[in-house]
Amino acid sequence: MHKSRLVKLFLLLFSALFLFFVNPFVFGQESNSSSGTELQLSAKEDKEEAADVNELDVEDDADDADEEEESPEVVFEQVLSFEKYAPAFKVKLRKESQLESYPCMDCHEDEETNLEIRELEEEHDELILEHGGERFWCLTCHQPDNRDYLHSLKNNAIDFDQSYRLCGQCHFQRQKDWFFGAHGKRVGNWLGERKLYLCTECHDPHSPSIKPIKPNPPPKVRKGLVFVPNGTHLKAKVWEKHLLEQTENKND
Amino acid sequence: MKATFSFWLDFIHEAFRGGRIFYAWMTLLTALVVSGIYAYTFQYQEGLIVSGMSDQVSWGVYIANFTFLVGVAAAAVMLVIPSYIFRDKMIQEVVLLAEGLAVAACIMCILFVTVDLGRPERIWHMIPFLGEFNFPQSLLAWDVFVLTGYLFLSLSIPYYILFVRYKGGQPKHNVYFPGVLISIFWAISIHTVTAFLLSSNVARPFWHTAILGPRFLASAFSAGPAFFLLTLKFIRSYTDFPVPPKVFQRIAIIATVALQINLFLLFVEIFTEFYHQTDHTASALYLFFGIGEKTALVPWIWSAIAMNVAAVLILSIESLRNNNRLLSIACLLMVVGVWIEKGMGLIIPGFIPTPLGEVFEYTPTLIEVAVSAGIWAIGLMIYTLLAKATIAIELGKVKYRASSQT
Amino acid sequence: MTESGKAENKKLTRRRLLKKIGIAGVSGAVATSGAALAAQVTEDGVDEFSDSLASLFQTHYRRMSPEEVEATIARLQRKTKRKYGKNISIDTTPPLPNVLLGYALNISKCKGYRKCVDACVEENNQGRDTQIQYIRVLEMERGSMNLEESNHYYDPETVPQKGKFYMPVQCMQCENPPCVRACPVKATWKETDGVVVIDYDWCIGCRYCMTACPYWARHFNWNEPELPPEELNPVTHYLGNRPRSKGVMEKCMFCIQRTRKGKQPACMEACPTGARVFGNLLDPESEIRYILENKTVFRLKEDLGTEPKFWYYTD
Numbered sequence: 001m002h003k004s005r006l007v008k009l010f011l012l013l014f015s016a017l018f019l020f021f022v023n024p025f026v027f028g029q030e031s032n033s034s035s036g037t038e039l040q041l042s043a044k045e046d047k048e049e050a051a052d053v054n055e056l057d058v059e060d061d062a063d064d065a066d067e068e069e070e071s072p073e074v075v076f077e078q079v080l081s082f083e084k085y086a087p088a089f090k091v092k093l094r095k096e097s098q099l100e101s102y103p104c105m106d107c108h109e110d111e112e113t114n115l116e117i118r119e120l121e122e123e124h125d126e127l128i129l130e131h132g133g134e135r136f137w138c139l140t141c142h143q144p145d146n147r148d149y150l151h152s153l154k155n156n157a158i159d160f161d162q163s164y165r166l167c168g169q170c171h172f173q174r175q176k177d178w179f180f181g182a183h184g185k186r187v188g189n190w191l192g193e194r195k196l197y198l199c200t201e202c203h204d205p206h207s208p209s210i211k212p213i214k215p216n217p218p219p220k221v222r223k224g225l226v227f228v229p230n231g232t233h234l235k236a237k238v239w240e241k242h243l244l245e246q247t248e249n250k251n252d
Numbered sequence: 253m254k255a256t257f258s259f260w261l262d263f264i265h266e267a268f269r270g271g272r273i274f275y276a277w278m279t280l281l282t283a284l285v286v287s288g289i290y291a292y293t294f295q296y297q298e299g300l301i302v303s304g305m306s307d308q309v310s311w312g313v314y315i316a317n318f319t320f321l322v323g324v325a326a327a328a329v330m331l332v333i334p335s336y337i338f339r340d341k342m343i344q345e346v347v348l349l350a351e352g353l354a355v356a357a358c359i360m361c362i363l364f365v366t367v368d369l370g371r372p373e374r375i376w377h378m379i380p381f382l383g384e385f386n387f388p389q390s391l392l393a394w395d396v397f398v399l400t401g402y403l404f405l406s407l408s409i410p411y412y413i414l415f416v417r418y419k420g421g422q423p424k425h426n427v428y429f430p431g432v433l434i435s436i437f438w439a440i441s442i443h444t445v446t447a448f449l450l451s452s453n454v455a456r457p458f459w460h461t462a463i464l465g466p467r468f469l470a471s472a473f474s475a476g477p478a479f480f481l482l483t484l485k486f487i488r489s490y491t492d493f494p495v496p497p498k499v500f501q502r503i504a505i506i507a508t509v510a511l512q513i514n515l516f517l518l519f520v521e522i523f524t525e526f527y528h529q530t531d532h533t534a535s536a537l538y539l540f541f542g543i544g545e546k547t548a549l550v551p552w553i554w555s556a557i558a559m560n561v562a563a564v565l566i567l568s569i570e571s572l573r574n575n576n577r578l579l580s581i582a583c584l585l586m587v588v589g590v591w592i593e594k595g596m597g598l599i600i601p602g603f604i605p606t607p608l609g610e611v612f613e614y615t616p617t618l619i620e621v622a623v624s625a626g627i628w629a630i631g632l633m634i635y636t637l638l639a640k641a642t643i644a645i646e647l648g649k650v651k652y653r654a655s656s657q658t
Numbered sequence: 659m660t661e662s663g664k665a666e667n668k669k670l671t672r673r674r675l676l677k678k679i680g681i682a683g684v685s686g687a688v689a690t691s692g693a694a695l696a697a698q699v700t701e702d703g704v705d706e707f708s709d710s711l712a713s714l715f716q717t718h719y720r721r722m723s724p725e726e727v728e729a730t731i732a733r734l735q736r737k738t739k740r741k742y743g744k745n746i747s748i749d750t751t752p753p754l755p756n757v758l759l760g761y762a763l764n765i766s767k768c769k770g771y772r773k774c775v776d777a778c779v780e781e782n783n784q785g786r787d788t789q790i791q792y793i794r795v796l797e798m799e800r801g802s803m804n805l806e807e808s809n810h811y812y813d814p815e816t817v818p819q820k821g822k823f824y825m826p827v828q829c830m831q832c833e834n835p836p837c838v839r840a841c842p843v844k845a846t847w848k849e850t851d852g853v854v855v856i857d858y859d860w861c862i863g864c865r866y867c868m869t870a871c872p873y874w875a876r877h878f879n880w881n882e883p884e885l886p887p888e889e890l891n892p893v894t895h896y897l898g899n900r901p902r903s904k905g906v907m908e909k910c911m912f913c914i915q916r917t918r919k920g921k922q923p924a925c926m927e928a929c930p931t932g933a934r935v936f937g938n939l940l941d942p943e944s945e946i947r948y949i950l951e952n953k954t955v956f957r958l959k960e961d962l963g964t965e966p967k968f969w970y971y972t973d
Contacts (some may be wrong), residue, residue, distance in 0.1 A: 087943050174973075181945025182764070182953055182971070185932030191754075191920035202930070210931065212816035216772035219810060220789040221612075222306045222880055227811075230544065230611055234799055234807050299904035300863075301881035307790075310865045310878060370863015370878065370905025373714060377843040377862055384718050384844040384860070392842040392866045454836060454962045455872035534806055607874045607959075608794060608827060609805035 086179035089194040092187065092201065095160040102160065104147035113144050130207040141166060141205070167199045255652050259418050262652075266644035267637035273490055277636065281629040288626010291619045292367060300370055302619045308612035309603040313620050314368035316595030317627070320475070321357045321364065322446045323468065323594065325402065327476020328354035329439035330506050336432045342499045348646065349487070350480055351410045352638035354439075358403040360631035365396075367623055391449040398442045405435040414645050419652045443472050456602045458535035461524075467517045468594070473510035475590035477503045478563075478583035483635070485580060493643045504579055508567040511586060515564055518557070518593070534609075539601040543611050546604075553597045559589030706740065709733050718844070719857040719896065730859075731896065738901055742885070746892040748900050751918040753851030759912050759967065760852070760939040761923075762949045763826060766973040767933035770795055770817035770824035777928030778828075781913060782899040783891055785883025792877070792910035793828040793925060827958065828925070829854065829875035829910035830966030837867035837876060846907070852939075852967055853912050855897040863905040872959050873966075876909045912936075939967070 095102045107123075117137050120127070129136065143149040149157040150166045158165045168175030177183035178196070185197040202210070221227045236244070270278075295302050305312045328350045334340040335347035366372050377383035378396055387393040409431045416423040447468040450459040481503045488495040525536040537543060542550045566572045566582040573579055605611045616624075644650050712733060722730065731748045738746050775793045784790040796808035800821050808825075818824060835854050838846055845861040848854050868876045882904040894900035895915035902908055913923035917936070921927075926934040937946035949955065953971040960966075 087945070177973070180948040180952070181935055181937075182949045183767075183932065183973070185930075186922075186935075186945070187927075188922070189920040190917065190922045190926070190936045191938070197932070202932070210769065212769070212818060213771065214815060215770055215813065215817040216776050218772075218813045219775075219791050219794060222301070222789060223787045224301055224880075225304070225306055228546070228613065229811070230546075230809070235802075235804070237801060299879070299881040301904075303880075305880070307868070307874070307877050310868045365864075368864070370865070370907075371861065374843075374860070374862040377718075377845075377860060384721075386839075386842050386844045389839045390842045390866070392840065392864060396842065449866075453840075453870050454964075455870055531804060531806060603869075605806055607805075607872050608796060608810070609808050610810055610874075611806075 087181070087194060089179075089196050091161065091164075091196050091198050093161045094198055094200060099160060102148070108147040115139065115144060127206050130209070131205065161198065163205070164199050167203075167205075255419055256415070258652055259415055262418070262650045263414075263641045263645075266650055267641040270640065274636075274640075278633065281633045281636075284629035285626050285633070288623050288629065291622035291626065294619055295367070295623065296372070300368075302617060304615045304617045304620065306612060306614070308606045308610060309600060309614035311368070311599055311603065312614055313596070313616045313624050314364045316599045317624055318361050318364040318368075319446060319450075319468075319599060320591050320595045321360045321631075322399070322443055323472030323590075324476045324479055325354045325357035325361060325399075325406075326439045326443040326469070326472045327480070328406065329436050330473050330477050330510070331480070331503070332432060332436055332439070334502070334506075336429065337436075340502065342496055342502050346484060346495065346499055348410050348413065348642050349484070349639055351406050352642055353480055353483065353635055354406040355403065355410075355638060356631040356635035358399060358406060359634055360627055361399055362403070363627045363630065364624075367627065391445065391452050394445045395442075395449050398438065398445050402435070402438050402442050405431060405438055409435060410642070414642060418645050418650065440469065443468050450598075450602065453602075455607050456535075457532035458539075458602045459598075461521070463517060463521060463524075467514065467521070470510055470514035470517055471590045471594050474507050474514050475587050475594075477507040477510070478586040478590075481507065481583050482580065482587065483639075487639060487643070491640070491643055492647060500576075500579065501574070504567060504573055504583075507583070507586065508564065508573070511560065511564045511567065514590070515560060518560075534605050535601045538604045538611065539597060543605070546611050546613050548613050548615070549597065549600060552592050556589045556592035556597060559585040560593065563589060704733075704736060709736060713737075713859065716859050718860050720847070727896075734896075734900065738890075742887040742890050742901070744887055744890055744892055746890070746894055746900070749893075749895040749898075749915055749918075751895065751914075753849050753853070754918055756938075756940055758852045758939040759831070759917060760937060760946050760950075760969070761831075761912070761967065762935040762946050762955065762969045762971055764931075764933040764935070764973065765823055765825050765970050767931045768795075768824040768826060768929075769931060770797060770812065770819075770822075771930065773928045773930060774826060774925035774934070777924045778910070778913075780889070781891055781916075781924035783883075783885055783894070783901050784908070785879060785881070785885060785902075786889070787881075787884040790877045790879070790883075790908065792875070792908075793826050794874070795824055795826045797822050798825055825970065826925075827873055827875070828968070829912075830873050830958070830964065830968040831910075831912060833965035833967060834963060836870040836872065836962075836964060840866045840870035842866065849897075851918075853914055854909075855911050855914070856907055856909065857897065858900070858902045858906045858908065861906040863907065865907070867907060872962050872964060876907055878907055879904050 101107075117139075119125075120138070124138075129138070132140070141150050143151040143157055146157065149159060150163060152158055152166060153169055164175060164178065174183055178199070181194075184199070185202065186194060187197060188195045199205075303312060331343055331347050331350040335343040366375060369375065378385055378393070380387070385393055387397060409428050412428055412431075413423040444465050447465040450456070451461060451464040454460055481500060484495050484500065484503070487493050522536070522540070525533045529537070534543065538546065539549050539553050541547075563582040563586040566578050567586075573582070600614055604613070712729075716730060717726065719727075727750060731750070734748055735746060738744060772795050775791050775795060778784075778792050779786075779790075782792065784792070794810055796805065796810060797812040797819070798805075798808050800823055812819070812822075831848075831852055831854050833848075833852070835846075835848060838848055838854060841861075842864065843860060843862055846854060846856045846867055863878065865878055868878060879902055883902060885901065890901065891899060893915060895918070898911055898913065898915040913921075913925075917923055923934075923936055926936050935945050935949060937944040939946060939950075941947065949971050950969060953973075955969045955971040957966045957969055
């Protein structure tokens with residue numbers, strides 16, 4: 001009798017312990033936490049999609065833009081995509097100071113809007129468009145009805161000082177990097193107020209690729225010593241070696 | 253007190269007197285020292301820009317000589333052990349001279365490091381409490397510590413023995429033997445620490461191997477006794493000190509075995525580097541075969557290997573080893589071979605290529621050579637003076653006469 | 659005494675006399691040079707000799723009391739005034755609290771202009787002839803990361819060259835720095851903001867740290883730096899870009915004279931492509947943290963266990 005009771009007690013204890021320890025695995029605590037994050041992520045993506053759908057028109061009076069100097073900072077309500085999550089920043093304004101022809105409407109008010117896709121001959125003919133290949137022409141980006149603005153794919157007006165909204169339509173990965181600091185130039189301080197250059201400060205929108213320039217001079221050797229060039233000790237690439245062997249074998 | 257005073261007086265007196273050859277030798281050395289000091293004034297004034305070193309190869313002949321000489325200093329232990337532990341009567345005759353050589357080598361090491369400093373007047377920064385001594389983290393601090401200690405040991409133990417003998421007594425075993433034991437371990441440690449100084453640098457794959465310590469010891473114990481043997485030949489020829497011929501044979505055997513081990517370790521190193529070449533093999537490649545057109549060290553290392561192989565062949569064959577002339581030649585070959593292999597052949601390739609892959613060569617300038625020659629001359633001078641005085645006391649030529657002092 | 663004994667005694671005294679003359683000569687030389695130095699008195703009436711004596715016995719920066727620091731700064735300003743004829747400021751700003759400085763460099767964006775190299779030299783008062791440059795840009799062949807195939811001395815007509823990418827290397831400000839361990843006199847140490855600094859007046863110039871550095875980041879003043887006074891940047895920090903002298907080490911210290919005040923390091927400011935990103939690793943919202951958490955990053959020679967705080971990333 002004693003023995004069997006003991007055995008029963010032992011089995012009970014053992015199964016209790018077993019359940020206690022196995023429990024988390026059975027009920028998936030760890031997977032709970034991971035699915036928790038997954039839920040969080042998808043919530044974020046939902047918000048982003050919602051933001052895209054709810055994109056509002058930018059008004060003409062786009063002086064709710066972040067400015068570098070004069071106007072007091074205004075909280076920017078209408079945002080696109082990732083901008084809502086990016087660390088706050090200000091951009092260096094360009095249209096007043098750097099765009100020579102701005103305001104464009106000074107001329108274009110009196111001009112007819114010609115929507116025909118063509119090469120420009122009378123004005124702006126010095127501009128060579130090297131952006132987008134055969135797919136772009138002027139009015140792809142410039143607002144036909146109001147030349148003081150650019151426009152998005154949905155024909156919302158985009159201010160020149162917020163040109164990143166235009167570029168970011170195609171170059172969204174770059175734009176995200178730019179928002180978070182992995183791309184582009186920050187000026188001024190590394191600490192405190194974040195001031196960035198707009199895309200067009202470095203990239204000419206009509207010919208955006210960075211042109212090669214002459215580098216600064218190479219380092220010198222210590223005074224009193226003579227520089228002896230290293231010569232090329234580049235190892236042959238694997239395929240070069242292979243091709244060389246092949247041609248040698250052919251020649252044999 | 254009186255005995256001490258008279259000991260020093262007699263010591264200095266004996267050290268500085270001698271025949272024509274002695275004066276000719278000392279004059280030559282003095283000339284080298286003077287030229288070395290003159291060259292150094294340029295270096296002190298202008299900075300180390302007068303040397304051939306650069307940011308790429310930042311250590312040159314000074315540290316190369318330092319590395320070799322730490323080995324010579326440590327090698328005295330190869331005579332201390334048979335003399336004091338195994339009571340080898342032959343070696344006991346000459347062990348004090350070996351310790352004199354250790355003192356000279358130690359001083360040369362300290363001088364080489366000092367002339368290599370960019371700011372020698374700031375050397376007091378290494379003194380604990382006055383300055384900041386980064387012990388035990390810095391291997392260089394360790395090196396300073398062990399070298400200073402070894403200098404102290406190599407000076408104090410022979411001083412005690414000579415002083416007692418000068419007074420006509422027998423040195424007490426209990427007094428000097430603990431010091432001897434400590435100095436044996438200390439000698440091995442000075443060279444191991446110097447090896448660690450180099451091998452601890454993860455930035456220098458040529459040095460960052462475990463075998464560097466054993467290689468250092470093996471090369472030290474071959475070149476050190478060989479160098480000592482050469483000096484003993486001079487002592488036998490030019491002084492009254494009777495060096496029994498068997499002593500040469502004993503020392504030669506020590507050097508032979510050490511050289512055999514040294515060459516084996518070199519072979520092991522070459523195999524490990526070259527069996528499957530990695531990017532880290534570049535330094536060895538530069539040393540043995542050159543990289544591109546930069547082949548400055550290639551003739552040096554191969555002649556060093558040839559010299560060492562010739563030396564080990566002569567020394568390993570007993571009939572050749574017993575031939576006095578061949579023995580001297582072998583020892584000379586060994587000393588020069590190890591100097592090249594351990595000095596220029598170890599320090600310089602450690603810096604080539606630089607950690608960023610640049611192959612930049614180094615050539616010592618005349619000033620560096622002059623300063624190095626000057627320091628060698630100082631060391632040889634110290635050794636000569638110490639040996640002369642030691643021999644005089646050992647031969648009983650000077651004795652303390654308590655009564656007849658003025 | 660025998661004849662030879664007398665002769666030898668004479669030789670001994672002659673030698674002793676020569677020794678005495680030598681000692682007298684040397685001390686005379688020291689005295690005259692001291693007098694010459696003493697003659698150069700500055701406006702505030704402190705002569706060069708007492709200044710050089712004081713600098714000889716200057717203690718370690720980290721052991722100085724605030725008064726000693728002030729006195730040292732004043733002395734260094736006098737020294738600069740004598741040498742360059744310019745007044746400079748020597749700052750002693752401590753590290754910013756809760757800041758661990760880190761640097762990221764976009765090697766997709768670096769085009770090898772070397773503008774960072776020259777901006778650094780302009781900012782940090784290096785010797786122009788000893789050619790110390792804290793930054794070295796490596797032109798790497800695409801297809802491998804083998805540093806031995808890099809070209810340091812590239813000078814083509816234009817950069818970037820086809821088939822190459824560019825990787826600037828400077829002090830990595832390691833968290834586990836081999837140079838700090840190597841220094842026998844603790845002249846170099848890691849500050850609380852993560853920057854590895856050097857006390858130029860404590861360094862003895864043994865160059866062991868240069869041997870220990872895996873990134874070739876430390877540089878030595880082989881001679882007295884030649885710096886034209888008009889190119890001297892007068893805004894300096896004691897541990898940063900104050901003018902150095904011969905025989906001491908120096909290296910990139912993340913422009914602490916600028917960065918401890920929130921300004922960008924000179925290299926970052928100069929880079930036209932925006933390839934350089936600098937910031938506080940302890941701030942989770944910082945740009946550098948974003949890069950480290952979202953971009954493909956690597957560090958040079960990571961296998962050596964030095965924990966560099968300089969990352970490379972790609973687009």
